[in-house]
Amino acid sequence: MLSGTTYSQLNIFNAIATEGSITKAAKKLEIAPPSVSNALKALEQQLGLPLFVRTTRRIELTEAGKRLHQSTFATMHELAVAVESVSDLSKAPSGKLRITTPRFVYQHWLKPIYHEFCQRYGDIELEISVSDATINILEEGFDLGLRFGDKVEPGMIARPLTAPMREALFVSPEYQKQNGIPQSFEDLRQHKQIRYRFISSNQLAPLQLDNHGQTITVEFPNSMVVNDTDLMIDASLNGLGIGRIVEPIVADQLANGSLIPVLEPYWPTYSGIYVYFHQNTQKAKRVRVLIDFLLEKFSQTAK
Template identity: 55%
Template sequence: MNNALYNQIRIFQAIAQEGGITPAARKLEITPPSVSKALKLLERQVGLPLFLRSTRRVELTDAGRALLERTTDAVQSLQWAVESVRSSNVAPSGLVRVTMSRFAYQLILRPLMAEFCRLHPQVQLELSVYDGTIHILEEGFDLGIRFGNSLEEGVVARQLLAPFREGLYVSQAYVDRYGVPQQPEDLHRHVLIGYRFITANRILPL
């Protein structure tokens, strides 16, 4: 659709909505002759009259009603597209609620907080640091940082970190005192520091 045709359709819609050429010109802040000229050009392209004209008002013909029905959504979509691109240049602002575990906060978010706040001073971050299970959508959060592959229904995930492996680690002092486990079964005879899930109230299995 070229620019001239787009403007003609917008003017045609304004005439239909306002009920006349003069009210349409007033709404669009252009002159009535400009409205009349655009309508004539559009009718010439369509090949049919779009309005029945009288001394008091204009009424849509069958062709005019069909054109109005088929172009209203299209023009609104174009206007929305332009506005969305225009608004993308506006600085981010508003409240963002984020939920994460303590480990995620320390590893991912905390090192970036100062720089993020400097770059986006109009964004207000509300952080919920909790190791239990929280349903992101039901609790009203905008986003959550999670470890693992499980997803709640209705959410979209983006990977933040490269995959990493969990492991068991020991200090040299512990090795000197208790030795090194040689097989997994030996772990039951050693002193371990485990992680307890708050919600399930159980230790993270080995």
């Protein structure tokens, strides 16, 4: 039978495993580092096996530690959510709630509405992490995430927030004046693009266009490489090359002429924005009300 002490020790052990250090685990759990160290020692003594080995930069799981982490991490999360969901029956939504979102999703969709959620649910402490990196929300301690597409890890659920959207290509009037606008794939070779680099993989995003249902990957020179969507738009407005981003983000600039569409008939269509979360996490009232809030607000935006 799992005692309260062992449960606490396993919770601390999994925090160390995911954070990679005792100090970071202590910070995440909001307890003193010596308490984390003592709990780990007690668990190792109980098991009779070391769970970590120290390296120069971090502590690494031993084989026994890996097996224990794989066996208990998801179960501990499910148990915590189960207890919280029962406790929720008698009270208003409350507690800490962490969500991760790409910058452009925050700027365009989340920024105008998050304050209303905080005002509606004053007992919830909302934490918004803005990052373009690909994040495993369970391992990183997030309750929900926002991103393109519904392809998620096993045990996760994805709910659509927007319809599919096109990726727009565009230039500034100044760029058009100096270089003209390409009218075909072949013309692109005489131009330069502002290229996006993915933060997590460090790979450059390929330019893929839709040629009557056939996906065509086009290569042409780069004028600049960025890993931030705001910088992509700014560099385009400053005439540094052909930029690209999903159409809703630059709809106003395309409408007022500060950006000019390029090869619009060939813009590819991508999956919309989804909110994703662990299948058990939605049982917690604090998580459920945010999911419902996002579905409500995004549907209003689409009208």
